[in-house]
Amino acid sequence: MLKYIVKRFFLMILTIFIIATLTFFLMNAIPGSPFNEEKTSNAVVQQNLEKHFNLDKPLPVQYVLYLKSIITFDFGPSIKQPTETVNSLLGRGFPISAELGIWTILVALISGITLGVVAALRHNKLIDYTAMTIAVLGISIPNFVLATLVIQVIAVDLKLLPAATWNSPQHMILPIIALATGPMAIIARLTRSSMLETLTQDYIKTARAKGLSPFKIVVKHALRNALMPVVTILGTLLAGVLTGTFVIEKIFAIPGMGKYFVQGINQRDYPVIMGTTVFYSTFLVMMLFLVDIMYGVLDPRIKLHKKGGE
Amino acid sequence: MEKILDIKDLHVSFTTYGGEVQAVRGVNLDLHKGETLAIVGESGCGKSVTASSIMKLIPSPPGKITKGSIHFKDQDLTKMSNKDIRKIRGVDISMIFQDPMTALNPTLTVGDQLTEGLKQHKKISSHDANEQAIEMLNLVGIPNPKERMKQHPHQFSGGMRQRIVIAMALICEPELLIADEPTTALDVTIQAQILQLFNKIQEQTGVSIILITHDLGVVAKIADRIAVMYAGKVIEVGTRREIFYNPQHPYTQGLLNSVPRLDQRGDQLIPINGTPPDLFSPPKGCPFTARCPKAMEVCENVYPVHTKLSDTQEVDCWLQDERAKKYIAT
Ligand SMILES: Nc1ncnc2c1ncn2[C@@H]1O[C@H](COP(=O)(O)OP(=O)(O)O)[C@@H](O)[C@H]1O
Ligand code: SF4
Ligand SMILES: [Mg+2]
Numbered sequence: 001m002l003k004y005i006v007k008r009f010f011l012m013i014l015t016i017f018i019i020a021t022l023t024f025f026l027m028n029a030i031p032g033s034p035f036n037e038e039k040t041s042n043a044v045v046q047q048n049l050e051k052h053f054n055l056d057k058p059l060p061v062q063y064v065l066y067l068k069s070i071i072t073f074d075f076g077p078s079i080k081q082p083t084e085t086v087n088s089l090l091g092r093g094f095p096i097s098a099e100l101g102i103w104t105i106l107v108a109l110i111s112g113i114t115l116g117v118v119a120a121l122r123h124n125k126l127i128d129y130t131a132m133t134i135a136v137l138g139i140s141i142p143n144f145v146l147a148t149l150v151i152q153v154i155a156v157d158l159k160l161l162p163a164a165t166w167n168s169p170q171h172m173i174l175p176i177i178a179l180a181t182g183p184m185a186i187i188a189r190l191t192r193s194s195m196l197e198t199l200t201q202d203y204i205k206t207a208r209a210k211g212l213s214p215f216k217i218v219v220k221h222a223l224r225n226a227l228m229p230v231v232t233i234l235g236t237l238l239a240g241v242l243t244g245t246f247v248i249e250k251i252f253a254i255p256g257m258g259k260y261f262v263q264g265i266n267q268r269d270y271p272v273i274m275g276t277t278v279f280y281s282t283f284l285v286m287m288l289f290l291v292d293i294m295y296g297v298l299d300p301r302i303k304l305h306k307k308g309g310e
Numbered sequence: 311m312e313k314i315l316d317i318k319d320l321h322v323s324f325t326t327y328g329g330e331v332q333a334v335r336g337v338n339l340d341l342h343k344g345e346t347l348a349i350v351g352e353s354g355c356g357k358s359v360t361a362s363s364i365m366k367l368i369p370s371p372p373g374k375i376t377k378g379s380i381h382f383k384d385q386d387l388t389k390m391s392n393k394d395i396r397k398i399r400g401v402d403i404s405m406i407f408q409d410p411m412t413a414l415n416p417t418l419t420v421g422d423q424l425t426e427g428l429k430q431h432k433k434i435s436s437h438d439a440n441e442q443a444i445e446m447l448n449l450v451g452i453p454n455p456k457e458r459m460k461q462h463p464h465q466f467s468g469g470m471r472q473r474i475v476i477a478m479a480l481i482c483e484p485e486l487l488i489a490d491e492p493t494t495a496l497d498v499t500i501q502a503q504i505l506q507l508f509n510k511i512q513e514q515t516g517v518s519i520i521l522i523t524h525d526l527g528v529v530a531k532i533a534d535r536i537a538v539m540y541a542g543k544v545i546e547v548g549t550r551r552e553i554f555y556n557p558q559h560p561y562t563q564g565l566l567n568s569v570p571r572l573d574q575r576g577d578q579l580i581p582i583n584g585t586p587p588d589l590f591s592p593p594k595g596c597p598f599t600a601r602c603p604k605a606m607e608v609c610e611n612v613y614p615v616h617t618k619l620s621d622t623q624e625v626d627c628w629l630q631d632e633r634a635k636k637y638i639a640t
Contacts, residue, residue, distance in 0.1 A: 210399060
């Protein structure tokens, strides 16, 4: 187990390194620089600025400085907002994005699994068809379309909830709906099909032959096995929710990390781009790692270490 | 001896897209205390459906008991509510399925699966349940039961898993054990060990056993009586002696000729040609007609008379009719 974790840890570091390197070179490959929009500044000022942010140095040197900033986790000041450091932007944006993300995942998991299980238990009944129709709609409608739709209908027409920003629990409902519906639908469909398959397994027959109650059979014997595939897609789903937050934060004017990330790219604010990217990827890679461990805990047949078993 | 199970005129159908499959078409069977009854017959003849019907374990839908009764002691199991039948399952009657590799839940420990039935049905502390489970594992011959309780099914071999399944079935001390092809998925040497285990258990606990198999070699060792099924019906039943040495139904005779037997060394094995009839529209006459070497005109159109040959042997075949005997003689 420990050996596995250590191995995975180094793999994680390597992944982050590769992402960081790619980001660096891609970023430098995009035409333009942080300063060429500013017509007002003259050549001397620009040179001084470039010197200040080390942009006059050759690329390899910049790369090494960049790697250093990753290791120390200090990305320096933002170029476009000189009063802010990248770290302070992250510190302000992350809790908000995390709040949106965690609620989204929770809502998607709980409603998706419930919908899937109910549909499977009422296989080919009205509830099943209804749930799966909702699921197909949820998968096929992109989150930004859903976002505009709920803003129009629920916020503007019905005036039930605020349309934007992030000030109170009421403000959180629409963005979470917009972001969670897709993952919820995916989870519901997966849970349903996996549950249907699990219910035909021999060990379910054994459990029935023991005289266990239907509730115990579903919860203790079926659900745990049926949720295995859901756990495997959790990583992908997480990545989806993460990228989804960029769009949703933009639409709902939520001051999360996505806002700074998109802004950073638009303004070629190199330290901000690098800082947010490295932060996002580290976070995601760590989550994937946790999902893997969780899978091993849920299914004893998955060996996290070499020895054991027959 | 006391009768503990009495199945009368059992009919079971499955509604499928292709129509109604009449899987079981009027089965009569009974079982006495401490007895081992074997049900034999080719794959698809309705053995598992008959056995699963006893505890209402047929998948429903599509399956349904359309007619008949199953009396266990004084109660008709077919008329019981789902809630009441759950109190019978695992307590009075237990069932073992064919494949030990899939019969246990891969994500739960063996100990958990062994004790959950006890905990469900009896007021018992976790500690006592564990003790009882360890005792049971000892009985079925699992070494180091205490440590093994904490392990998961994948850490056991197929034969060991079947022993666990048997221990699980016996833990509430049922009066009837139904074993559906319990040795089919196992190696030959392991098969013999498991059959010995059944013998030992019956001696120690006095449990009645219904043993389902398509292998006559298996029943030769442990069955007291044998019921031969064909196309959803019991076509011949008798003691082991009667079935092995005085089989009257041509299908039973065919079955015996198609398996190797220790007492008839050197005899050629003769397979039964052809396939069983379609159960969507079973023939109105004898279902064996198309494959029967002794078939007569009447066989195709009228279902054969049920004949009692002795206190224990019964057969459904036109050859038992006086008129057929004359017909054959001439
Ligand atoms: N769930 C089911 N749905 C439809 N048909 C079934 C189902 N289970 C069993 N049958 C049919 O019932 C018949 C008897 O099956 P079974 O009792 O399993 O045979 P066996 O004697 O091999 O145990 C078969 O023809 C099979 O096609
Ligand atoms: S009834 Fe006729 S066809 Fe059927 S087994 Fe007897 S002889 Fe053969
Ligand atoms: Mg079967």
